[in-house]
Structure formats: C-alpha cells, structure tokens
Amino acid sequence: MKSMMNRKRADRLFRGGLFGAAFLIPAVLLGMLLSLGIIFFDEFSEIGFQYFFSSDWDPVNERYGIIVFVVGTFLTMFLALGFSIPFSLAISIFTGEIMYGTKIATLISQLLSIISAIPSVVMGLCGLFVLTPIMQDIQLALGYPPYGTGFLSASMVLAIMILPFSAFLGREVISLVPKDLKEAAYGLGATRLEVIRYVILPYAKSGIISGFMISMSRAIGETIAVTMLIGNSNYFPQNIFGTTNTMASVMANEFSEAGSDVYFSAIVGIGFSLIIISALFSLTARKIIKNFY
Amino acid sequence: MGQNKFPKPIKKASLNNNLSHRSYASKIASPPKYILRAEDLSVGFSGKTVLNKINMDVAEYAVTAIMGPSGCGKSTFIRAINRMHDLDDKATVSGKLYLRKDDLFAASAMEVRRRVGMVFQKPNPFPSMTVAENVLAGYTLNGISLKRHEKEQLVEENLQKAALWSEMKDRLHDRGNFLSGGQQQRLCIARSLAIKVEILLLDEPTSALDPLATLKIENLIQKLKKEITILMVTHNTGQASRISDYTAFIYLGELIEYNKTKKIFTVPKDKRTERYLSGKFG
Numbered sequence: 322m323k324s325m326m327n328r329k330r331a332d333r334l335f336r337g338g339l340f341g342a343a344f345l346i347p348a349v350l351l352g353m354l355l356s357l358g359i360i361f362f363d364e365f366s367e368i369g370f371q372y373f374f375s376s377d378w379d380p381v382n383e384r385y386g387i388i389v390f391v392v393g394t395f396l397t398m399f400l401a402l403g404f405s406i407p408f409s410l411a412i413s414i415f416t417g418e419i420m421y422g423t424k425i426a427t428l429i430s431q432l433l434s435i436i437s438a439i440p441s442v443v444m445g446l447c448g449l450f451v452l453t454p455i456m457q458d459i460q461l462a463l464g465y466p467p468y469g470t471g472f473l474s475a476s477m478v479l480a481i482m483i484l485p486f487s488a489f490l491g492r493e494v495i496s497l498v499p500k501d502l503k504e505a506a507y508g509l510g511a512t513r514l515e516v517i518r519y520v521i522l523p524y525a526k527s528g529i530i531s532g533f534m535i536s537m538s539r540a541i542g543e544t545i546a547v548t549m550l551i552g553n554s555n556y557f558p559q560n561i562f563g564t565t566n567t568m569a570s571v572m573a574n575e576f577s578e579a580g581s582d583v584y585f586s587a588i589v590g591i592g593f594s595l596i597i598i599s600a601l602f603s604l605t606a607r608k609i610i611k612n613f614y
Numbered sequence: 615m616g617q618n619k620f621p622k623p624i625k626k627a628s629l630n631n632n633l634s635h636r637s638y639a640s641k642i643a644s645p646p647k648y649i650l651r652a653e654d655l656s657v658g659f660s661g662k663t664v665l666n667k668i669n670m671d672v673a674e675y676a677v678t679a680i681m682g683p684s685g686c687g688k689s690t691f692i693r694a695i696n697r698m699h700d701l702d703d704k705a706t707v708s709g710k711l712y713l714r715k716d717d718l719f720a721a722s723a724m725e726v727r728r729r730v731g732m733v734f735q736k737p738n739p740f741p742s743m744t745v746a747e748n749v750l751a752g753y754t755l756n757g758i759s760l761k762r763h764e765k766e767q768l769v770e771e772n773l774q775k776a777a778l779w780s781e782m783k784d785r786l787h788d789r790g791n792f793l794s795g796g797q798q799q800r801l802c803i804a805r806s807l808a809i810k811v812e813i814l815l816l817d818e819p820t821s822a823l824d825p826l827a828t829l830k831i832e833n834l835i836q837k838l839k840k841e842i843t844i845l846m847v848t849h850n851t852g853q854a855s856r857i858s859d860y861t862a863f864i865y866l867g868e869l870i871e872y873n874k875t876k877k878i879f880t881v882p883k884d885k886r887t888e889r890y891l892s893g894k895f896g
Contacts, residue, residue, distance in 0.1 A: 510728035523742035
C-alpha cells in the first residue's frame, strides 16, 4: 500500500517537473519581452509614435524611426534566401535522392555542417577580406563608388550561412519520399527528372518550404556578419550596391554609443520590435506550411 | 497484332534431368499467340543469383499467374520485365526478353515501361494528385500535354475499364489517397491502362486488401483480359486457380513447371509443384 503511495507521488513529481520545464522557457520569453518593453516604453513619450513609421534615424537630433532597418532586414533576408534557394534545392535533391546513401552525399553533408558551425564573425571576416575586394572591382568597373560593403555583399554571405538549414531539412524530406511512389512513377515511363519534378518535389513540398522558413528566421536575426558587411548607413540603399542597416546590425553597431536614456530606449525598442516581427513571421510561416498539407 | 515471329525459337535445352523446367517451357510454348518471351533470364543481387535462367512465353489476352513461396524470385521476375532492376545498382540482369518482336533490353527503360504497365503490392496512387490527375499521371509524367476533352475522355474511359467510374465520377477532384485500399488499387490499374500498355504486370495486387476488395480486383482482372495481357504474381494458389489461364510455378529461382492452370492444378508433373499445391511448404 505504501509503495503504491510512493509511486503515485513519484508520478506527480515527474509530471510537475515536466510541467515546470515546459513552461519555464515561454516564461523566459515573456520576461524578455516585458523587460525590453519596460525600458522601451519608459522613454516612449520622448521617442514618439513616428518611431514605427518614420525612416529618419538621427540620434544627434533625437529623431528615431526604424523603417529603414525593417526594410533592410527583410531586403537582406529575401535576397539571401533567393541566393540560397537554388543551391539548397540542388544539394537537397543531390544528397537526398540522386546520391542518397553514398559517400559523396555524406561528404557534402559533413562539409555543410561545418559551414553551419563556422562562427558568424569568421564568416563576416571572410566576407570582408574575400568578397569585398571582388565587389569593389565590380563596382569600379560599373562606375559605382567602390565601397565593397553593402546589402548585396551582406546578403551573399548570409545566403551561405543560412543554406545548411534548408539543405539538411530538404535532404531529409526528399529521402523520406516512399520508394513505392517513385517506382510507380518510373513504372509509368517517367525519367529521373520527371520523377523528381512531379512526384518527389510535390511530396516533399511542405518540408522543403519549412526548411526555407528556418533559413529565413535564421537570416532575420543574423547580426555580426551582416553588421560587418552591410556598410552601416541609416538610409535606404541608393542602388544595388548601396549600404544600409538591418535591425540587428544597427543594434550591434550603435548599442555602445547610446549616450542618452532616450537613445538607449530607442535601441532597445528595435530589439523589442525584432522579437515581435520574428514572432509574427514564424507564426505566418507556420500557417503557410499548414495550408500546404 | 498478334502473330509475331520471334527472333529465334527457344533452344531445345540440354536436359539435366528428365523433368527439366526447360522441357516444360518449350512444351507450353503452345499458347496460340504469345506476346512476351523470356530467354535464359537471370537476375542477381550483389552477385547472388535470385532468378536462374527462366525460359517462358506469356500468352496474349490471357491471365498468367506466377506462384511460389515468398522469396522464390517471382516478383524479381516481373520486375525484370518492367526494367525496375535498372533502379538498383546491385542488381544484374542477363538473358533476353522480347515483347512482340522487340528486345526489351535493347530499348530504353522509359520506353519499355510505357508499354509494360505495373501495379504493385501496396496501392500507390500519387498522394499529391487528384483521382483524375492520377489516371492521367502517365501523360503528365512523360511531359505530354492533353486537351481538356482528351483528358475527360481518358479519365472516364479508364475508370470505366477499372470498374471505378460509378464510384468515382463525383469525386474526380478529390485526392487519390482518401480512397479505400481496393479503390486505390483499381485507380493504379486505371493509371496503367490510361497509357495504353500492352501487358499489365500485377505484383501480388490483392495481398494488402480485404477479401471483398480482392474479389472486385479478381473480377476486374477476368474482365480486363479481353483487351490486355495480364501477368500476375501471387502467393495465393487459390487466386491462381480462380482467375488465371496459365500458371507458372517458380521455386528457388527456377521455373519448375508452367502449364495451363487446369492441368497444373489437377495433374502437376513435378513433385515440388504437387507438394507446394498440397500445402507441404510455402
């Protein structure tokens, strides 16, 4: 009888432990939002509502508007995604179907996981020393001022950084396409390309898109490499090589310079807005993926 | 159609024992018209022989059943006809296969598979396509575009043939994987019929189905043989005796006996066939 009581108590403890662990992390998120929100809204009367609608970020004259950074964030994100999609898809198909289970596929996957493990700051450095000089040459040849940095350079490096996430997921879902479906398609006289296009990709579609979503949420928050390469100007880019800032890069760049409380709050506000935006983004992404099923 | 002269007749093989499978193979070579011929067809995986020198003619517009215990090589045999072994690097295929006059190993695999339809053990309609799209999948997959009325005609005609039209005519635009197992399997048959294959291979088409769905498929096979040649694998001897005109018995990769179904079930010539049919093994 007693042992029964003990077992029941152990069961309750176990459940309580799981509950606690499961709710701790959401509680931390809430706490983060709260603390950022408090600092931000403390000075909100000084910052003003145009914060969310203005593209004028001028701390010297105490004018704060984040639209440039929001645009910069989405611009680099979509551009980086655009650069990475063809490569990511190709790698997924190559390692998940055509070469699945071979040594070459394993080698490629291992190399990719090394890429995903490279610290962001190292990627930024490589970008600065390898990509920027090349961009400068191109800019000179095309008659643009040769900065080398800019949202294009940042997006290119970002594309390499976010690629492994979608490539891995893509490989997984493609390798999970049932053999009997592929055989059915081959059995109807389809070529490999046709099987991939009409059977494998439609079947793996939702997984592949989820992979891109993961890549995108990685790109939204990527900070150091982007800060090093984007050129850090608080304006919309003037041309394809133009410099600008993302929400993350402006925070990293200006955080140490914030002299006044208002300036500080305005920067914290960017962090607050970034959390909201990425939350909205990943919720929408989930919805989109759900609709694909 | 029909009276094709094959490149060369089956060689009278050297007889190893007095009841060699080859002697039967050449004796049975009397179905009035045959559409498919296998000559010394062998298949191995990673060097291990699974199918050993099969010689067999398959009668046109008839149902031929291949029976045998699991692992005897019967599925391997029909997968060779459809060139499915091309997809497996470990498989080696030797010998000859002729469909009418054409050497199936000389043609491209895609071409062969468009003439030789295959229905698998597990129903496998494409889940991302609707019922109608599944019927037309052979065209889509081969990059052939059809006009609207051609599509409608093909869908109706082939669902009719597969005895699925009355059940499906209001659900043509539902996804194919919401159907019952038996309906899915008939949809797969319709999909093969739609590309006008000359011979239909069925790899244990009813083993994943309940008795009622099985009965429907069996009736369908009986009906279909008027317009198409059917070669089916079954491990169910009852099924072979119910619906086939000719039966082959494969055991340990060898064609043991091949004859009219009636004969093989009443007077089997080989001891092993007799033992298999009486349930002594398999």
